[in-house]
Amino acid sequence: xxxxxxxGAALTGAAVGAALLSLVWxxxxxxxxxIADRLQPPGPVHPLGTDQLGRDILSMLMVGARTSLAVALxxxxxxxxxxxxLGLTAAAARGSLLDDAIMRGNDLVFAFPSLVIAILITAALxxxxxxxxxxxxxxxxxxxxxxxxxGALPLWTLDYIRAARVCGKGRVRxxxxxxxxxxxxxxxxxxxxxxxxxxxxxxxxxxxxxxxQPPTPSWGRMLAEAxxxxxxxxxxxxxxxxxxxLTVLGLNLLGDGFRDALDPRLKARLx
Numbered sequence: 001x002x003x004x005x006x007x008g009a010a011l012t013g014a015a016v017g018a019a020l021l022s023l024v025w026x027x028x029x030x031x032x033x034x035i036a037d038r039l040q041p042p043g044p045v046h047p048l049g050t051d052q053l054g055r056d057i058l059s060m061l062m063v064g065a066r067t068s069l070a071v072a073l074x075x076x077x078x079x080x081x082x083x084x085x086l087g088l089t090a091a092a093a094r095g096s097l098l099d100d101a102i103m104r105g106n107d108l109v110f111a112f113p114s115l116v117i118a119i120l121i122t123a124a125l126x127x128x129x130x131x132x133x134x135x136x137x138x139x140x141x142x143x144x145x146x147x148x149x150x151g152a153l154p155l156w157t158l159d160y161i162r163a164a165r166v167c168g169k170g171r172v173r174x175x176x177x178x179x180x181x182x183x184x185x186x187x188x189x190x191x192x193x194x195x196x197x198x199x200x201x202x203x204x205x206x207x208x209x210x211x212x213q214p215p216t217p218s219w220g221r222m223l224a225e226a227x228x229x230x231x232x233x234x235x236x237x238x239x240x241x242x243x244x245x246l247t248v249l250g251l252n253l254l255g256d257g258f259r260d261a262l263d264p265r266l267k268a269r270l271x
Contacts, residue, residue, distance in 0.1 A: 005257025011250025015243075019066035028056035030063045031215040039233040049235050051226065057236065060217040061243050067212050068219055068247070071133045072198030076191050078133070079140020084187060086141070087148025088179060092171040094153060103149070106142035114139040114197075115204055122210040129212040132205045136198050147190045151183035185262030192255030196248045203244050219244050 027047070034054030042049045048057040090102040109117070114136075121135035122128075152175070155161060164174050205211035206220025214221070219240045226237035 002257070004253045005261070008250045008253025008255075008257055011246050012254050015065050015069060015247040015250065018062045019069050022059075022062035022066050026056075026059035026062050028059045030055060030059040030217050032056075039229070039236070041233070042235060048239055049233070051222070051236050052229060052233075057222075057239055060222060061219070061239060063217040064219040064222060064240065065243065065247070067129060067216060068199050068202050068244075071129055071136065071202040071211070072195050074133045075136035075140055075198045075201075076194050078137025079144045079194060080187060080191060083141040083144025084148045084180070087145040087150075088152055088175040090145065091149045091152035091156060091179070092175050094156065102145065106145050109139065109142045115201060118201055118205055119208070119210060122205055127205075127210040127213055129202075129216065129218075132202055132211045135205070136201045139201075140194050140198070143194060144187065144190065147186060148183060151186045152179045155179050155182055185258070189255050189259045189262065192251050192258060196251035196255070199244065199248055199251070 032055065034050070037046070037050050037054040038052055040046050040050040040054075046056050046058065048061065051057055051060070086102050090099045093099045117139055118132065118135035121138065122131045125131040125134070155178070161174060161178060164178055169177070202211055203218075203220035203223070206218040207224045209221070209224070211220055212218040222240035223237060223244075226233075226240070230237050
């Protein structure tokens with residue numbers, strides 16, 4: 001399990017490192033086209049080759065990592081920033097009309113596939129990375145709300161929560177000071193899972209033209225543009241797909257490692 005955590009951290013760190021490095025340096029301008037150098041195989045000048053417009057694939061992958069990670073990270077921030085307070089509120093008001101309203105609203109969002117909701121929202125608001133982030137973030141809200149509520153409900157029956165209520169603390173203060181710190185590990189693990197799903201969702205939206213718009217490189221759009229070149233220049237399609245797979249794998253391994261490290265029941269079982 002520790003090996004999985006290390007591998008996940010290494011893969012995730014590589015993607016984050018490439019994204020951060022692209023802020024200050026890329027081997028070539030990722031938007032510069034050179035028809036004379038189109039579909040070049042990996043070589044000393046272009047380590048990962050060029051695409052059908054002569055653009056350097058390594059540079060595009062680096063900037064594409066920045067796009068995918070930024071959209072997924074902000075989508076998780078939207079989901080957690082709204083969903084966690086909703087979940088804590090529902091748990092604090094268990095059995096009330098407010099609890100039912102929050103959870104039925106979550107059920108309504110879950111009634112539709114996440115990618116369908118994202119496509120509808122981005123189609124309505126217009127294709128862009130910002131709108132893709134908002135669309136993915138909206139679906140993350142009920143996920144974090146459910147996880148937070150499920151984690152908080154058992155804590156409200158514990159003695160130290162009853163003692164806090166006897167001391168005069170209100171439900172909001174108890175949720176912030178006592179409930180939230182005790183479910184932070186659960187939220188972190190869920191955040192890594194939603195982060196990886198966010199990258200897949202961003203790639204899917206970009207693939208159908210509803211994500212980041214040209215000339216901004218995107219892994220999903222790189223796949224879409226290379227789908228007719230699989231037999232002619234397979235590296236053009238394989239490399240962005242491999243980047244998505246390895247990044248998602250790294251985040252999933254990282255999430256599993258965090259779960260094992262933060263779950264006291266798993267610790268006891270392993271020791």
